Amino acid sequence: GAVVSQHPSWVICKSGTSVKIECRSLDFQATTMFWYRQFPKQSLMLMATSNEGSKATYEQGVEKDKFLINHASLTLSTLTVTSAHPEDSSFYICSARTSGGIQETQYFGPGTRLLVL
Amino acid sequence: EDKVVQSPLSLVVHEGDTVTLNCSYEVTNFRSLLWYKQEKKAPTFLFMLTSSGIEKKSGRLSSILDKKELFSILNITATQTGDSAVYLCALEGGGNQFYFGTGTSLTVIP
Numbered sequence: 665g666a667v668v669s670q671h672p673s674w675v676i677c678k679s680g681t682s683v684k685i686e687c688r689s690l691d692f693q694a695t696t697m698f699w700y701r702q703f704p705k706q707s708l709m710l711m712a713t714s715n716e717g718s719k720a721t722y723e724q725g726v727e728k729d730k731f732l733i734n735h736a737s738l739t740l741s742t743l744t745v746t747s748a749h750p751e752d753s754s755f756y757i758c759s760a761r762t763s764g765g766i767q768e769t770q771y772f773g774p775g776t777r778l779l780v781l
Numbered sequence: 782e783d784k785v786v787q788s789p790l791s792l793v794v795h796e797g798d799t800v801t802l803n804c805s806y807e808v809t810n811f812r813s814l815l816w817y818k819q820e821k822k823a824p825t826f827l828f829m830l831t832s833s834g835i836e837k838k839s840g841r842l843s844s845i846l847d848k849k850e851l852f853s854i855l856n857i858t859a860t861q862t863g864d865s866a867v868y869l870c871a872l873e874g875g876g877n878q879f880y881f882g883t884g885t886s887l888t889v890i891p
Binding site for chain 1: 823867
């Protein structure tokens with residue numbers, strides 16, 4: 665079945681550095697990928713919608729210059745947390761939506777845990 | 782291989798009906814099982830289950846986990862049109878990784 669991977673699974677970095685997280689759809693093409701951030705008590709916040717070949721659509725309150733999203737191909741979207749600070753420490757999850765077919769389905773990645781020291 | 786399978790894929794019911802959504806899983810290191818409701822944007826957290834046999838309840842929604850048979854169910858009684866959504870089951874495994882099912886699409890018609 666369809667699989668979405670994220671890399672890395674864990675990342676620990678110093679404050680002020682930038683971190684790149686990759687989201688790949690392994691056996692299907694995804695014209696649309698989504699990036700979420702998990703907050704305490706398991707709630708997920710949609711950060712942005714990433715469309716292949718075009719600029720990402722950011723949700724209100726999400727700084728696009730801080731969270732850079734690049735959807736370079738139909739199987740890869742990247743989220744770069746620029747100049748990371750401790751408050752950016754969180755669990756970031758991506759999902760990819762299949763295109764075409766009878767029913768569109770969204771597949772979630774396993775998540776990336778970011779800890780900024 | 783850790784995985785989550787939800788059934789049915791899609792469900793259409795009339796208002797007032799009761800529905801049961803299923804989530805079966807395989808995991809190496811179980812930490813918790815979570816249910817989410819996804820309407821338009823981000824999934825909304827519903828329940829987190831860690832122990833077998835203890836029902837969690839919130840209004841018309843309830844959920845229970847069976848760690849021996851490796852499944853969970855989400856029940857919705859007296860369904861309303863506002864319950865129409867995709868319901869996602871997610872497993873938190875070792876290493877804080879999440880494994881989401883593909884969801885059950887529920888449509889409640891008046």
